[in-house]
Amino acid sequence: MTVRVRFAPSPTGYLHIGGARTALYNYLFAKATGGTFVLRIEDTDLERSKSEYETLQIDDLKWLGIIHDEGPDKPGKYGPYRQSERQDIYMKYALELVNKDLAYYDFCTDEELEAMRENAGKDGASAHYEGKWKLPEFKAEGMARVAAGEKAAIRFRAPLKEYVLNDRVKGQVTYPKDMVGDFVIVRSNGLPVYNYCCVVDDMLMEITHVIRGEDHLNNTVRQLMIYEALNAKVPEFAHVSLLIGHDRQKLSKRHGATSVNLYRNEHYLPEAMCNYLCLLGWSHPEERDIFDKNDLFKLFSLDRFSAHAAMYDLEKLKWVNGEHLKKMSTTDLISLIEKEPETEFFRQQSAEWKNACVELLKKYASFVTDFPKLVNELILNENPEMTDPLKEIMSWETTPKILNFISSEVHKVQSDFVTEAELNAWMESVKKDMAIKGKPLFMGVRAALTGHDHGPDLKFLIPLTPVNVLKKRVQQLSK
């Protein structure tokens, strides 16, 4: 059996972190099994669905490297891939269900339904739909009224029996026999409803494994009923636990950055994003934390999901991003940095300079965007801020002497950059001529040259710093 999986987003907003994670799991499972990954757009909610969101979501998936084999933009033999374009199909099967008396027309108004709901539970009244159209004696009337052109919803007759699901994540799930009542599968406006479309599509698209969020676990009983009524093979299900925020509530907009495009705009590495997302609720068989998709293609499986919700944690994502950054080749990293805004200076430098700079700074960077920041702060900053630790160093009696000496030396330099040898010579002079050593020596020189009390090794940092910047700094600090 060839695996066919799908990701079925609603185009009602940007691609959400949680959606990206389920998409990723589906994609990885397809890749790991040599299967097919289908993208289906669930746009039956006409009011909320917008076609621009469809494009945006597909873009974000592409950015993450989650590539579908079939979808609205990649037609295959199972199309169309937008539910809004599958009207006729849904109606065909719905009518079949009505004809077999597995579903019936329902003419109840919203008010009537509302009244029923309010009454539910009182005096032993059922919590489920108990409208008269459920009754066999109204069947013929219903058919006739619809034939005459009247509008009606189609309601599915929920069998009164227990259903059991063997979920790949949750294990055996038992749905008691009266868990759900008759439910609408086609609205009176003619549009079919999610739980129904989903089954028709999964059946017709020959989906073998449904990997989706746990929020669908309770829905599944309805879908099981429809599979049965349609005489379709039930796929395997894997209900992945949800992502939660710091308050342990389902991850949503109020938790901050929950849309993929936000991370994309901040130039997070897509590989790192996938790595981190994969780790939330799934574990590597060798307990590794850092991996890429190629590793996953070999060993991703449905057996390593955790059953409980996972908290989305920016700290660890930051670390994962940093690790992927360090794994990249210097060349690749340089080209990414050059795409960042405010990197004119960086771009103008020699290849040797860029290499040395990236090698030095990547120890301090977690994100690509950190590089311009670090260059500005560590290399190009002409006006050191008088922080308390810096004041402290400046107050030592040795520091003004060092500053004075360094200042005059810097001003003698003719070239654009100081060499490591020149820097060493200055250090030697301070040490010998002024008899300053140890902490006062190093901190004094560091303060004089960088205006900072900490940072990368001076012998690497100073040769990367333009001499004219050095001149301005010593001038500032000498005031």
Add this chain to the structure above:
RNA sequence: GCUCCCAUCGUCUAGCCCGGUCUAGGACAUCGCCUUUUCACGGCGGUAACAGGGGUUCGAAUCCCCUUGGGAGUACCA
């Protein structure tokens, strides 16, 4: 309310299915130490968890039940 699902360090998790090897392992964060003629970088180490209560068993993080807590669903949303 009803129904379903879940419960290991602050966080992500391994272990659980197939009880003993678990004085519960790893990672992030945090703290400390070492190194560096300095601070960072790096290296090393520490703190920190089986929700509670009952069973079953010679033995339970692992199996069963209850309680508590959390989450989800209960629509002519998806």
